[in-house]
Amino acid sequence: MDHEERTRKREARQVHKSSQYTQKLHGLKAKLHHAKRHSEKVQMKKTLKAHDERNVKQKDEGAVPEGALPTYLLDREGQKDAKSLSSAVKERRKDKAAKYSVPLPKVRGIAEDEMFKVLKSGKSKTKQWKRMVSKATFVGEGFTRKPVKMERFVRPMALRYKKANVTHPDLKATFQLAILGVKKNPQSPMYTQLGVMTKGTIIEVNVSELGLVTTGGKVVWGKYAQITNNPENDGCINSILLV
């Protein structure tokens, strides 16, 4: 074995030897040795960190951000030009498929036994053709129940709502507006007819107090909103206005 080989092996063994020495030390010698070793370690850590930072690219603090916009375009969702063509194509495809963009495009499917509760009727309570709706409903102003003997769907008064909390998406302000009607319930057209309001239902609300005006100068008094909560759990109807 030659000189280089021997020095290399000795240096490799130094690591183990110094570790053994450090662990076996005790008393004042140990304290002094540990203090020296600690300061060495700190220096070593600093050098390693500096090496790491050399490879990482940092954001320049003095640079101004890209995408300058004038004051009247700030805080508006602008569209980058590269995407405009693809989004135009997508818009056209959506129009053909008659899909309209709403805030909640998909809602959870609700089974019929969750929606209705079976009401037993008859002399010995064996007939089971009556159902009671267990979700929030809207019945109109002049609603009168059908004759009780022939009423198949019971809508309890406690679950009937007249007002909804409607949030304007841009203004971020919420108003309590009267419901004019249920436009579409995504679960089934039968629920739309009954006036059942679940999450995702499109309702029409009276917006005359917002002061919106059409291009012809006429006051807008009805707009659609989509329900965003589960009214049967919360006791109130929260919705977002579809502008």
Added chain:
Amino acid sequence: MATRVPPPKRVKLSGPNVPKPAPPPTQAPSVVVQFRSSVDGSALGPAINLPADTARDGMEMLVNKLKGGEDDDPTPFAFSLLIPNPDPNAQSTDPIKIPVPNSLQSDVLAPTPASLALLKTSIGLGNDFALPTFTSEDIFTVLCEPQAVWRVRPVSRCSSTLTGHSSPILSGAISPSGNLAVTGAGDATARIWDLTTELPKCTLVGHRGWVLCVAWDPLERFIATGGHDGLVRIWDVKTGKPVGDAMSGHSKWIMSLAWEPSHLASTTAPRLASSSKDGTVRVWSLATRRTQYTLGGHTACVNVVRWGGDGLLYTASSDRSVRVWNSADGKLVRILSDHAHWVTTMALSSDHILRTGPYGHEGKRPKDDEEAKAVALSRYQAHVATMPETIITGSDDHTLFLWPAQHASAAAATPKKPLARLTGHQKPVSHVAFSPDGRFIASAGLDNSVKVWDGKTGRFAASLRGHVGAVYRLAWSSDSRMIISASKDTTLKIWDLKTHKIKIDLPGHTDEVYFVDWVADKVISGGRDKSVKIWKH
């Protein structure tokens, strides 16, 4: 059963409130008039038989038709009657010119004694002068003097494209006198350009964020710039050096700047108002370079601030309200809250007069600051006499509101109730501007149209269609005959108010145009393609 008409009401036959029958109208005599041009005395058409009570407007229209009308504006005329001197002892035998401001009937044939006395003193005749009696066969010789009518030549060519900015150009303004222009860009610098030589003058470096708004002092001594970093900086125009350090105080970016009008500001310590996204407006005094007072109260971003000529500050904000403040101490005067969405743009009817200050269209330059202040005051008072200062606000709810005059001296019965709601835009309104004479309002919307409305009543006048992208900004020519609009579709278009059609189309920019300004006969525009274009005739 068919409804029957109610029986006629019984009419009073006597008593104090009985309506008297109207007196039969007196027929004015017909006279024969020969119009002559005052320049060379030549006859303008044949002698015409006219009723003597033809008003001055009627005679003006007639003379314009006789001259062989062009399609342009009719020239206004001043009329005066020539009669031979009846005084036999007069030195000269020149005919006397009697001015006819209203009509021949009221000024010559049957003048009131007061107007006759006035006439005698103005011409310098003796007390015993009497107008000769006119017969129906006399030919009246009426001299027509055309009044001066000034026009602005439309710009038609891009005279130069100036590069230098390394980021989209966000804002710009031409100086009140029309010689210099400053532009602010997203590279945190503003540059001053000389418009007569079309060369850059100096670069104003100092901001740490995009330069969002620039404003010229009405006396052209300073430029104020507001940045995305929330700082307001003042620069000296002649040297391009900053006047002191940046004025800080706002916590978010500056949305707009407004200088105090030159006829109100003191010449040594003018004031500046800045509005910011943090919902406050600060009024800075240039003497101390500190905030004099802060206008709090808005709960959202204050989009526009304007300093009116009567000592009122107007602010429009994204909390759907417009507030009017007293500029002396910063007290709130009124809140106007009729809009249904963010109020993003606002204009005053006296905008043009306040902005140009002492620099009128005659081209006279005031000698010093005091004279400039006096000239600006006289110009402002002449303008406000015809039309009190009203505001128009445009909003994201696609409508504009025209509000009555807010100043105490205008004393509108219900200053909080808007005069009119201007509907018709199909997308948010991006910019609104009054014409310099206050007769029209132009509004630009994101629905590719520019709409023109009547300035006094808010009635819709015309819709100018032609752009294929959202219209971002517009500017009026100083004679109120043309509008120039800058749009997202990279073109500028000049519209003629008479025909409501495109007069001149100015393509040339390669990307969206973010601002345009028109002073005298020069137009400057800049946008996302980082170049400033100057357009001339």
